[in-house]
Amino acid sequence: PGVKPGTAVLDAAQAGPADSGITVEQFKQDYRNKVERMYGDGLERVSDLDKYNALVSLVRDYLAEPWLNTKEKYRRTGAKQVYYFSIEFLLGRLLGSNLYNLGLNEVCQQALSELGLDLRTLRQVEEDPGLGNGGLGRLAACYLDSMASLGLPGHGMGMRYRYGLFEQRIVDGYQREYADDWLMDGFYWDVRKPAEAVEVRFGGNVRIKSNGKTQYIHEGYETVLAVPYDVPVVGYRNGMVNTLRLWSAEARLSEVVCAPQGGSDCQKAVEYSQTVEELSNILYPDDSTYEGKALRLKQQYFLVSAGLQSIIRNYRENNGHLREFPHKIAIHINDTHPVLCIPELLRILLDEEQLTWEEAWNITVQTMSYTNHTILPEALETWPEDLFRTVLPRLYLIVRDINEYYCRSLWEAYPGDWDRISRMAIISYNRIHMAHLAIVGCHSVNGVAELHTDILKNKIMKEFCDFSPAKFNNKTNGVTQRRWVSLCNPALAQLITDTIGPRWVEHPQELAQLERHSADTAFQHHLLKVKLQNKVALAKYVKEKHGITLDVNSIFDSQVKRIHAYKRQTLNVLHIMALYNRLKENPLLDIEPHTFIFGGKAAVNYHIAKNTIKLINSLADLVNNDKSIRDKIKVVFLENYNVSLAELIIPATDVSEQIPTASYEASGTGNMKFMMNGAVTIGTLDGANIEIKQAVGEDNIIVFGLTAEEVLAYYRGGGYNPWEVYQDNERLRQVVDQLINGFFPAAGDLFRGHFDSLLHQGDHFFVLKDFASYEAAHQVLDERYKDRPVWLKMCSANIAHSGRFSSDRTFAEYATDIWHIRPDTLPFSASEKQIR
C-alpha cells in the first residue's frame, strides 16, 4: 500500500520536430508564479500534490492557445468532425503524455531539476483516471491520441465516473475490491462547462397527437442535468488539441424542491439528488437486479443523449440545415453501449426537426458507424422490452418503428422465411438486441482483427452480412507508440532513435529499418542493457510493494490482462505447476530461471475468475518459499493492474503470454504493446496474434494450440472429451489432481470449481487439450533464449515489425474508409502522415 508504479524519464535527445518555444528560464518563472498564485505560498512550502496540481495548471495554460486555435480553425474551415462515443476511456496518467506531445518534456524536466524538483516524482502523484476497465477503454484512449496526432478533427464522448471500476487489493491471496476514489484530490485536466449543460429525460409516457401529422408528446418524465467536463487531447507536436467531453449527472436542487418527486422537503431533495448523481457514479453498475439493469440502460442513454444534444447544438451554431449533417459529422459507436445514438438521433430529427422518416433514417445511417469488439454472447447486449419501454418510452416507439421498417425489407428479400426474420429482428422474444440495432442503423460495421471480422462475417453476423455485405469491414486494432514506447520505455526509444533516426515516432512503419541491425552485436548489446535496466526498475517496484525479490537475470514472462476463463490464466498456472513438479523431481534440472508475472482484475461477481487469483497467489506462496528449487522459478501477482503498472511491466518483459482459446479474443492490444517493447509472444492463433505472426515471421513468435477453425469444429460436434487427454498425459494428470489433493495445503476445496470445469464440465476453453502443445512451445522458447544472439534477433524483429500495429495506421484507415475524411481537406495537414 502506498507504493505507486513509477514513471520513466525521457532523454533530452528524444526531442521531436517542433519546438514549444518556451525556454527553461521562462518555465521556471511561470511555474514559481503559478504555485504562488494558486497556493499563496512559496514553492518550498507546498506539498507534492500542490506542486503537481500547479504543474498541471501551468501545462493547461500552455495548451490553452492551441486548444482555442484548433476550435477556431474547425469553425473556420467547417472540417468534418468525428465523435467517438465510448462508455470507457482508460486514459492513464496525462502529465507525461501531454508534456511529451506538447514538446515540453525536456524543458520541464530541466526547469524542475534546476528548482530542485524531479518530474518523475510529480508524474507519480497523478492518479490513473478511473474511466475504464480493459482493452476496449484503453483502445479508445490510444485512438484519441492518434486522432489528434494525425491531425484528424476527432473527439471523444464519454462519462465522468465519480468512482472507477474498483481498486484491487490482495488480502491473503484473495482479490478484495475497494472504492476507486480517483477524484478524491480533484482532476485538474478537465474544465467544467456548466453553461453547456443539457437536460436528459427518463421515464414518463408518450402521448400521440394526430392533427394531420402525428406528433409524439413526451410527458411526465424525470429530468437529469448532464454537465460536460472537457479534457484537452494534445496532438504530437502539431499544435492541435482536440476534446474529450466527459458527462456528469447532476440535479439542480433549487428545481428539485419544487418538483413532484422532491416535495418541499430539503432532506428529500438531497436524497433525490443522490439518486440522480448515481447515474454517473460508477462504470458498469452491478446488473444482476432489475434496478441495476435500469441504471445501466439509463447511463447509456444519458451519455448518448447528452452527447448528441451538444453535437447538434454546436452544429447549428456553425452550419445550416440538418440535411447536411452526415457531410459534417461522423458518429462512431464503440461496442454496443452507445448504440442508443441511433434512435436518439432519429428522435431529434423526427420530433424536433420534423423531418420525414425516410429523411431522418438516411441521415442517421450515413452518420453512424459501429465497431464490434467481441463475440462473447454475454457481452452482446440485449434489453428486456418492458424495461426499455419504462425507462425510455419515446425511444422504445422509435426502435419499434426501426424494427418494423427493417423487418419489412427482410420480408421483401426473404419472403416467408419467418425463422430468419425473427433471428435477425431487432426485437424478438421480448428483448431488444443492441448489436442488431447497430448493424441496421450504421453504414459501417467493423471487427477489430482479420480473424475476428471473418468470424463476424461468416458466423456470428453471417445473415446480416449476407443481407448487406458492403457494410462489413475489418480495422485491425493498434496502439499508440508514443505512450507505449516513447513514454514508458525511453531507453528503448533512445536506442531506436540512435539507430534509425527520430522519424519513427511519427512514421512507425520506419521501425522496419531496425531489421538491418537486428543481428548487429553492438545493437543487441544495447537492447539487452535496456531490457535489464527496465527489469531492475520493475524489480525495485515489486520489492517495495510486495516484498518479493526478483532475479533480474531470469526470463520475465508476463500475463497481464483481465482475469477471464477464455484468456486462460489457468493454462499458464498448470504449466508452472508442471515445471515446479519437474524441478522437485530433479532439482538439478537445467532450465532457465523464470519469473512468472501476473496482473489483472476479476469482475466483482465472477467467482471462478476471483478464485483464479487465489490460485495464482497460492502457487506463488508455494513456489517462492520452496528453497529446494533454488529460485529457479518465481511467481508474482501484481496488485491493481492499471495503465501505470502496465507501463512498468511491459518494457521489462521478455515473454508475452497471449494464450486465449482461439476465436475468443477479438484482437488483443497488450500483445501489440509487448511486441513494440521487444518481448517475444507465446500465443495461440487468435485475434491480432495471427497478424503479429504474419508481420514478424514464424521464427520470431512461438505459436501453439488449436486454431479457431478447430475450436469451432469441436463446438459444432458437441465439444471434446477432456478425460482422454487427462488419462493420456501423466504430467497433466498430476497438476490437475493437485488442484484438489492437498498440494495447496490451505486451499481445501477452493479450486474444485477449476477442477470440475476442466474435467466434469467439458473443459469449454480447451485448457487440457492445449496443454501439451503449450508445454512444448515453452520448451522451444527456452531453447531460443539460451542462444542469446538468436533471442535478441527475435526481440529486434518484433520491434522492427510493430509499425503496422500503431493506432496511427488504424485511424488513418477509419478516417478514409469509414468516415470518408480526405486527408488533404484537413485543417492540420495529415496527408504526409497517412501510412496505409
Ligand code: H53
Ligand atoms: O476490446 C479490445 C480487444 C479485446 C476485447 C476487448 C473488449 C473489452 O475490453 C470490453 C468489452 C468488449 O466487448 C471487448 O476483449 O480482444 O482487443 C479492443 O478491441
